Amino acid sequence: MKPCAKSLAAMMLMVLLAGCESETGKDVNGKAASSSDVSYFFGARIIPGDGSPAMEDMSFIVINGKFTAIEKRRELNAPKGSARIELTGRTVTPVFANLQAQPGMNNGAQYGPKNYNRDSLTADLSRYAYYGVMAVLTAGTDSGDLAFSVRDELRQGKIKGARLFTAGQGIAAKGGGPQPLADITIQVGGAADAKKTIAELADEKVDAIKLWMDDGNGKGPKLKADAYTAAIEEAHKHNLKVVSEVFDLNDAKELVKAGVNGLVSSIRDREVDDALIAAMKEKNVFLAPALTAAEAKFVYADRPNWLGEQTMREVYPPQLLGYLADPVSVNKFKRLSELGDLRQQYATA
Structure with a gap:
């Protein structure tokens, strides 16, 4: 061969x-x-x-x-x-893997934990499988026992869909993390909080640990160095890999130095430099750029043609397609005060 x-x-x-x-x-x-x-x-x-x-x-x-x-x-x-x-x-x-998935969170016009249930979760996993994404890591948006039970049913062959790996609830700074996920994130103040949280997540049998360095857009309180360092070290003691969303280049460098296993978002405050690339190569840190997540924050202002393609209509939630194509929604995107910044951030990524 x-x-x-x-x-x-x-x-x-x-x-x-x-x-x-x-x-x-x-x-x-x-x-x-x-x-x-x-x-x-x-x-x-x-x-x-x-x-x-x-x-x-x-x-x-x-x-x-x-x-x-x-x-x-x-x-x-x-x-x-x-x-x-x-x-x-x-x-x-080869099948695709998504290391920055948030299945079950969207019902069309609204995104958030209140949409999260067994039907929405399994429906999204089926959609992933349809498009050839056969493994997903739900990066910090799973609360309760649902993801663990669905994960086990998939592995036992009781239900069909993309293979599910879960990080349980993601970790953010006090008052930090994505605002729509404030009720899900575990917010830590320092090293002691971080170690305790990792131990609890390990007991829940998570597949990985997810960190939010900030709110996902370079704003809000950031995880302190002692907190994310302690979280990474404690996770490794439990044989768990750690991934993190990060916006700023300097933050990415510090996370790599602290031993993070992967970055699951693109650097968007400036161009990545040779120093970060060398450090990631040296420590074997992977990157899942999550470009579609960055693009989705502005692209619907342009009414992309692919929304009407057959491959989208076949399995994409009709209520979501309808919402994104609605002129009211399009104008809402067009009026975003940060629209220009979001386009530039995507270009930088």
Whole structure:
């Protein structure tokens, strides 16, 4: 198997538009697709996802849910007794992961914890899966036991949707964090508060820890250095990774220095410099830029054409589409006093 195929085989893959069957649900011989544990897929266009070129007319073998071989179609034969599924005209790509998700919080015109319930949460997870986002981290917007029960049901196969990972309630400074989430965030004043909060979240079996450095837009009270340092150190003692939203370049540098594992927003006060990039590389800190979150704060003032595209209409909440396309809503976005700043911040990101 070629090196790029080996790396691809280690990933979870999805077949865009088709799942893992032909359109008729039958194999190339016209028979119902086998329930065998061995399947032979052929004719696919594969995008490895590592920056290398797409691979055309490929075949791959899946045994017990794992990719065991990926080669050119002419170089890979179907195992005896395997199900044979043709994917000509289909594209296979690694699934996407969202590390800055807030499922269940939006009902159209309103965003916030009061919209959060089982139906809204599972509906959003289904939408993520439809678009190929098969794993999401709810970054600090889960309160109560709901996310944990849904997470476990997904892992047990009782319900379908994107795989859910939860950070429970996010941590912010006293009086800080996003204002719409004031009732969810755990606000800490110093190191002692931070350590106690991390221990409690670990007991709740969260999958990660989420920090808000400020309100998400570079405003409001910021987490103090002793608080976020203590939170990161305590989380690592519990084998939990820590992610943080951050707006200012200097804050990002301090978080990286303190040992944060990932940044889940873009720096928007100024251009990122070589010093931050070098520090992130040295400490293996990842970045999830959350560009759509920054863009969503202003883009609806422009009535984007993609709101009317078929892929949006198919599964996007109709009440949300209606709200965003309403001239009243469009004008509301246009009248935002910070509209110019938001556009500039996005350009900087």
